[in-house]
Amino acid sequence: MTVVFAVSALGKARAPGEFRASVREMRIVPLRALGPVAAAVPVLEALLVVAVWVPALTSWAFLLSFGLIAVFTAALASVLHRRIDTSCSCFGASRTRVGPAHLVRNAVLLAATAAGFAAALAAGGPGSVPVAGSLDPAGVSVALLGAVCVSALVLSTDLLADVFAGTGGAGRRTS
Structure with a gap:
């Protein structure tokens, strides 16, 4: 989640x-709120990237991330x-x-944030800090590898959608 939100905020x-312009074209936000919403979304994403690593905020960060992605998903579903x-x-x-690939991507993100929230709660709930000796290095390695792979696929949604649609990347901007 942190990699995806970091890339999203940076982009x-x-x-x-x-x-x-994209938010305006989607017609999901009143024009008077367009500027504040467009400015707030990347800031919120960046804050969530940091908050998930603060032990006292981890559970809340995953919960807010889930909510934000749910809103994004509803907006995309409305556009479709x-x-x-x-x-x-x-x-x-x-x-x-x-397109539908964006909804699939968001479903994966919702599942990942739900899993992160569940893991944070299982680790002791909001504000708990895992004891260093209680972390299984092999489990952490597998989780990190899985997170990197899922992040790479999520971040490649547009390219993958183009490939499977047969446009060969022609639908993507190169700049």
Whole structure:
């Protein structure tokens, strides 16, 4: 989750106009709230990247991440339902149109954040700090490898959607 949100926040920070235009084209936010929402989303994502590593905030960070991703998913589902032909610029500038692959990606993210929340609770609940000797190095290694692989797939959603749609990446912006 932290890798995905970090890349997402950075992508939006690098192309704020693209993200703002994308939110406007989705028609999910009133125009008067467009600027504050477009500015707040990458800031919130960046804060969650940090908060998940603060033991007193870990459970809450996973819970808020789940909520944020649920809102993103509802917005994308609304765009698909209303047949709005737009890109999401979820990770910065992109021309790949919102499609079912984005919902699948978000379902994976929802599952990952739910698992993170459950793991944080199992480790002792909000604010608990695991004892160094209680962590299984092999388990931590497997979890980190899994997180890196899932993050790579999630971050490649637009490219994978283009490949499976037969556009060969033609739907993506190269800049």
